[in-house]
Amino acid sequence: MPTILQIETATQVCSVALAVDGETIALKEEKAQNIHASSLTLFIDEVMNIAKLKYADLDAIAVSKGPGSYTGLRIGVSTAKGLCFALDKPLIGVNTLQMMANGYLSQHPNYGGLVCPMIDARRMEVFTAVYTNKLHEVVSVNAKIIDDKSFVLELDNNYITFIGDGAAKCETMLDSQNAHFSTVNFNSAANMSNLAYSAFQNENFEDVAYFEPFYLKDFVFTTSKNKS
Structure with a gap:
């Protein structure tokens, strides 16, 4: 009965879940700007208390x-790695x-259609991929600038549901009867429960010492033009 603590901070959603055997048993999440640093460890403590578990139980x-x-x-990722080092648990x-x-x-x-998750990457760019209803990847993960030519071939032959915080801004550009847009938030740690369980069963673990987030693009620093 593997018990897995799950952390999601890739967007404005700060989300923490606990799962046992791939089933979510506790969840704490909130969507707001710049709350991850101040809220993540509090959310972790809260889900542990909800489930009445000790960290050693993970x-x-x-x-x-x-x-x-x-x-x-x-x-x-820094928080997850810190917990793994402290508790001697796999990542x-x-x-x-x-x-x-x-x-x-x-x-x-x-x-029966395809699913296209989109994460807002500023302006008309998104981080995206396309999956079948069996979760097989048919368009690999990429940073894509959306215009009226985007996904033309895929939409000609398939019904596609676009999800995520990047999907709403693309709705007017993807003008097709096969394009559907969901406003539901799926950036939740609860949505990794069965994926994390499968990885655990297959011992598909990361090297805690060397693991880094998949940024996809280099971080670009911006400088304010207003100088006082």
Whole structure:
């Protein structure tokens, strides 16, 4: 009965879940800007208390590894690695986009189309991928600038549901009767429960010492033009 602590900080959502045998038993999450540093450890303590578990009861730590927010990923992965070192537990990395698609498909078990999770990457760019209803990747993870030519071939032949905080801004550009947009949040640590459980069963663990988030793009520092 593996008990896994799960952390999701790739977007504005700060989310922590506990799962036993791939089933979520406790969840704490909130969506707001810049709360990860101040809230993540509090959320972890809260889900542990809800489940009435001690940290020694954990069998592994799972973390959403990206792509996503540079700062959010850095905080989540650093926290997960710190727990793994302190508790001597294995680390599981879960692809953020796959986790989002998994969340949508778990809520729509009879869905027959494709799923396209999108994470906002500023302006008209998104981090994205496309998955089948069996969670097989048909378009690999990439940083994509959305225009009226995006996903034309895929939408010609498939019904696609676009999800995530990057999907809403793309709705007017993807003008097709086969394009559907969901406003439900799927950036939740609860949506990695069965993925983390499968990784644990297969001993698909990360090297805690060398593991880094999957940023996809280099972080770009911006300097204010207003100098006082």
